[in-house]
Amino acid sequence: MNSNLPDDWSPADNPYAIAVSESSWLRATIALTVARMHGDDVQVGWFSSRQIDARTLVVALRQLLAAVKLERIALTGLGMDPAVITALDAAEQVFLDALPNIKHVRDGLTHFEDWARGKGGGPQADARKAADPRDVARDFWSFGYDPVTDTVTMGPFTISVSAAVPAANALCAAIYAATRAVDQRSTAELRSQVVQALTNATIPCTPPQGPVLISQGDDMRVWLSLNLSSVPDAEHKELAERVATVMTHARLRLTSSAFPQAQDIAARLVADEPLRVEKDSL
Numbered sequence: 001m002n003s004n005l006p007d008d009w010s011p012a013d014n015p016y017a018i019a020v021s022e023s024s025w026l027r028a029t030i031a032l033t034v035a036r037m038h039g040d041d042v043q044v045g046w047f048s049s050r051q052i053d054a055r056t057l058v059v060a061l062r063q064l065l066a067a068v069k070l071e072r073i074a075l076t077g078l079g080m081d082p083a084v085i086t087a088l089d090a091a092e093q094v095f096l097d098a099l100p101n102i103k104h105v106r107d108g109l110t111h112f113e114d115w116a117r118g119k120g121g122g123p124q125a126d127a128r129k130a131a132d133p134r135d136v137a138r139d140f141w142s143f144g145y146d147p148v149t150d151t152v153t154m155g156p157f158t159i160s161v162s163a164a165v166p167a168a169n170a171l172c173a174a175i176y177a178a179t180r181a182v183d184q185r186s187t188a189e190l191r192s193q194v195v196q197a198l199t200n201a202t203i204p205c206t207p208p209q210g211p212v213l214i215s216q217g218d219d220m221r222v223w224l225s226l227n228l229s230s231v232p233d234a235e236h237k238e239l240a241e242r243v244a245t246v247m248t249h250a251r252l253r254l255t256s257s258a259f260p261q262a263q264d265i266a267a268r269l270v271a272d273e274p275l276r277v278e279k280d281s282l
Contacts, residue, residue, distance in 0.1 A: 016074035020179045023067040027172045029060045034165050037145065054145035054152045054161075055109060061099060061164060062106035064171055068092050071175050075182070084181045091174030098167040101157035108154040109143055116141065123157075183220040191222045194277055197250035203242060211239055215274075224254060225274040240266035251280045 011018050033053045042049040068088065075085050096102070104123060107115070114120040118133030120140070127136045140155035150161045194214050195205055204210040211231045215223045224243070231239055244265045247254055254265045254275040268275060 014074075015070055016078070016179045016182050019067045019071035019074065020176055022070075023064055023172045023175045026060045026064050026067065027168050030057060030064075030168045031165055033057045033060065034161060037147075037161060038150075041147075050145050050147060055143075057161065057164060058102070058106050058109055058152060058154075058159070061102050061159075061168065064095070064168060065092065065102075067175060068171065071178055075178060078182060080178075080182060080185070084178050088174055088178045091171055095167050095171040098163045099159045101154075101159050104157040105143075105152060105154040105159055108140060108157070180220070187216055187220050187222060190277060190279065191216050193250065194222060194224065194247075194252060197246050197252065198243070201242065201246045203239075203246065212243060214277075222277040223274045224269075224277050226269050226272065228270075228272055236270050237266065240269035243269060247277070248280075253278045253280045 033056050037050050037053045037057070044052060068091075072085060072088060075088070107120065107122060111120055115124060116137055118124060118128065118135070118137035118140070124136050124140055127139065131139075143152075143154045145152050145161070151158045152161060191214055198205045198212055198214075203212055205212040205214050207213060207227075211227050213225045213227050215225075217223055224247075226236070226240060226243070228236055244254065247265075254268075254277060256265075256268045256273060256275055258273060259268065265275065
């Protein structure tokens with residue numbers, strides 16, 4: 001774990017961000033693996049590098065659905081707009097339509113201890129209703145990559161390798177979009193908290209007349225600065241100190257990007273520097 005993280009940090013605090021991180025790793029894995037499969041085959045002992053990579057590809061593709069599951073759980077727990085979840089569901093279905101057999105191919109590969117005996121779940125369980133497990137095992141066996149058709153097969157199930165990268169890219173983009181919606185809502189809520197705190201202290205912050213400017217950047221952060229031209233020079237310091245005090249009482253922290261260790265926040269405001277607003281974790 002990163003040693004710069006606070007002692008009380010936990011991935012459980014932001015599972016939607018973990019979903020983005022893991023899906024990004026998986027997308028890179030899929031792109032790299034497909035590129036190798038489409039390149040020269042290399043013998044690794046008795047084995048073909050393409051066949052090895054085919055196994056990696058299948059697992060990575062299936063794991064993307066685990067990232068979607070985590071994202072969906074996080075969105076539901078946060079009470080996000082159902083439309084955000086619906087969009088994610090739709091993207092997942094597009095992925096499944098492009099790779100309709102990915103679950104079965106992965107299951108046969110990773111549950112070989114059951115599929116090799118005809119004792120697997122899903123389609124093997126259905127097949128056992130009419131056939132002996134030994135026959136079921138034979139019909140659902142033989143994993144491999146065919147470079148001629150550019151497909152990976154597990155028994156009767158096939159997925160297109162050429163469809164893997166665009167499908168993964170689209171699904172990862174949907175996971176990122178869902179996470180960005182969470183960040184947008186959090187940023188909007190933080191901005192409202194800042195505006196409310198200043199308003200309660202009778203410090204105007206509505207442009208263009210307000211001496212305090214609150215902006216919501218494309219970086220999903222809230223920034224606070226002073227509109228110094230609207231205040232007499234002699235009142236700059238007093239206004240800055242009032243703003244700093246109000247933020248502290250509201251359990252909000254102002255930080256400088258240029259001088260992150262700066263303690264005199266009022267001085268940074270008087271210097272006409274936009275400061276980042278964060279919730280105080282203390």
